Amino acid sequence: MAFAPGQVILHRNTRRGRIAFARPVRVVSDTSLGLLVWMARHTPVMYEVAADGRGARGRPFAEWVTLPYEHRPGEWQGAGILMLFPPEADHSVWWFWTDEGVFDGWYVNLEERVVRWADGDLAGVDVIDQDLDVVVRPDRTWEWKDEDEFAERLAFPDHYWATDEQAIRAEGRRVIKIVEAGEFPFDGTWTDFVPDPSWELPELPDGWDRPATR
Template identity: 45%
Template structure:
């Protein structure tokens, strides 16, 4: 199912059978194997927090995973391109200052994207695996959130990651691309300028945002 350039797509992060994040983005390019999406600084997204306002960091994981959480709006402070793969175990992100200057890559380790469309509402579902790779413009890199990842793996009955080796292998795949200096770490898209005809992204969650999570083929 190809997306069209300029189309609004809602990225949804899934934690077991529940949503952890919903964010609107615009399609820059549907490459077939991956979709390149753009979100400008100042866009509103939604985390899904505890009814009393606690986020994941402040909530024991068993309580977090068993609770019905509620959408909590937040503002994205930087521009971002995100290359959402339909096949690979990671998304690659380009971060831009609010003024539009590229300043960092980010390897978001996650399950391959599942795309969906319900009439005029379109989206991508994935499972964020917490462990990430931060890459500077000089291609130096570091792991991010490894302590959280290791701690949560000790609670498999509550965690949405069940294959540590797969996640670490995905991270090493990203690092190999970084160290080789090949796409997407070869400078492509670092000078990206969004289409000036694109309007702002919606401020509210659209009807249908809570559609059933798309089952993953096994």
């Protein structure tokens, strides 16, 4: 299943079949390098939260798993992000910029490989975020991110959506080798990216909550 440049699709993170977030993104390209999408500032997002409005972060996981969930709307508040979903890979790579448009580094989001779907006029990709990430600075120095959160949640295998710690860490180490070698996509490609000025901010479409593909 291929997506067309300029097409608006849904990027969704799922947790054991629940929708953790859903947000519309714009397809930049869909080639042998992977699916490249753009998420603009103020993109509407639907988040899974507890009744008090807080998400899974910022509270003990032991508490989170006992709470009822609901979805509430919000917006992406940061600068625009470019996201690449490489083919047959258990991660995505995100490009970050400052508010002034200066490239600010990459983010390796470790996740189960993307699953594409289409349902009539609606289409998108579903992932399962595995929480452990790698932050890569513009000079390609790097560090692990959210190791404490990852370790805490692994202690709850009946509730956690990531299960294979060693495989997740191995994927991170594999990408780190690519970072250190300065190979694509960490070779400067797209660090000067500018979105098409004709792209309007997409709306969150009806059907964003269709059943998860996993």
